[in-house]
Amino acid sequence: DSGVTQTPKHLITATGQRVTLRCSPRSGDLSVYWYQQSLDQGLQFLIHYYNGEERAKGNILERFSAQQFPDLHSELNLSSLELGDSALYFCASSPSTGAEGYTFGSGTRLTVV
Amino acid sequence: QQQVKQSPQSLIVQKGGISIINCAYENTAFDYFPWYQQFPGKGPALLIAIRPDVSEKKEGRFTISFNKSAKQFSLHIMDSQPGDSATYFCAAESYSGAGSYQLTFGKGTKLSVIP
Numbered sequence: 339d340s341g342v343t344q345t346p347k348h349l350i351t352a353t354g355q356r357v358t359l360r361c362s363p364r365s366g367d368l369s370v371y372w373y374q375q376s377l378d379q380g381l382q383f384l385i386h387y388y389n390g391e392e393r394a395k396g397n398i399l400e401r402f403s404a405q406q407f408p409d410l411h412s413e414l415n416l417s418s419l420e421l422g423d424s425a426l427y428f429c430a431s432s433p434s435t436g437a438e439g440y441t442f443g444s445g446t447r448l449t450v451v
Numbered sequence: 452q453q454q455v456k457q458s459p460q461s462l463i464v465q466k467g468g469i470s471i472i473n474c475a476y477e478n479t480a481f482d483y484f485p486w487y488q489q490f491p492g493k494g495p496a497l498l499i500a501i502r503p504d505v506s507e508k509k510e511g512r513f514t515i516s517f518n519k520s521a522k523q524f525s526l527h528i529m530d531s532q533p534g535d536s537a538t539y540f541c542a543a544e545s546y547s548g549a550g551s552y553q554l555t556f557g558k559g560t561k562l563s564v565i566p
Contacts, residue, residue, distance in 0.1 A: 340494065371553070381495070381540065381556040386547075393551035428494050436552045437483055437544040442494030 341365065342431050342443035350449045356417040359446045363410055363431030367441070369393075370412040372404055375426040375445070387412055388435050419450045455543050457557025464564050470528040472560045474541035477522065481543035485554070486515065486526050489538045498539070499526070531564045538562070 341364035351357055363370050372384040374397075383396035387406035398404075401419075406412040416423060427446045432439040456475045464470045474484075483502055487495035501508045501515045501524065508515045514527040528535055541557040 380558040393549045394547040
């Protein structure tokens with residue numbers, strides 16, 4: 339157990355729908371990063387939050403948004419879902435803003451049908 | 452500029468052999484190079500990492516070799532075991548502004564160690 343908790347583990351939904359993925363970071367970690375993993379694109383950075391504040395955006399679609407709450411858990415919201423959004427979504431947490439100490443969760447597998 | 456190119460895509464090694472995975476990058480601003488190991492159904496887990504001020508780092512059977520001038524780094528797994536069968540990702544860290552650092556990942560190498 340990495341200490342980073344992601345729920346749900348699996349999600350199947352229809353095109354056009356909206357889903358919310360949840361991530362609880364390791365105790366004491368202030369940063370949460372979201373990544374999308376697909377077979378053809380590999381692991382792609384989506385967004386980074388540090389202590390409730392958005393710090394960086396990567397290849398995140400406008401249909402996607404995220405936030406980090408005062409208790410430091412984070413949610414990734416995906417809307418108007420398309421078949422191509424089917425992927426594994428990982429969050430990682432770290433104590434600071436750097437990659438050292440990155441710990442990944444086990445991911446949420448999203449299938450859009 | 453932000454890409455990290457990883458090869459090979461897949462690798463089959465006999466038990467006891469040496470597994471070698473290579474990565475190359477273009478962005479000279481990258482300053483931290485971790486390798487991650489991922490088993491099916493799990494998230495990537497940090498295996499070993501290096502900063503560009505050293506040319507080699509060894510931890511047990513795992514060694515990173517780093518060539519700053521060639522902008523290449525590689526992972527060597529000595530005495531490969533069936534339990535090492537997993538997907539391996541190289542990555543590189545860069546500053547993305549507002550005090551944030553992000554990782555750019557290679558596309559992964561699926562390693563199979565056969566008895």
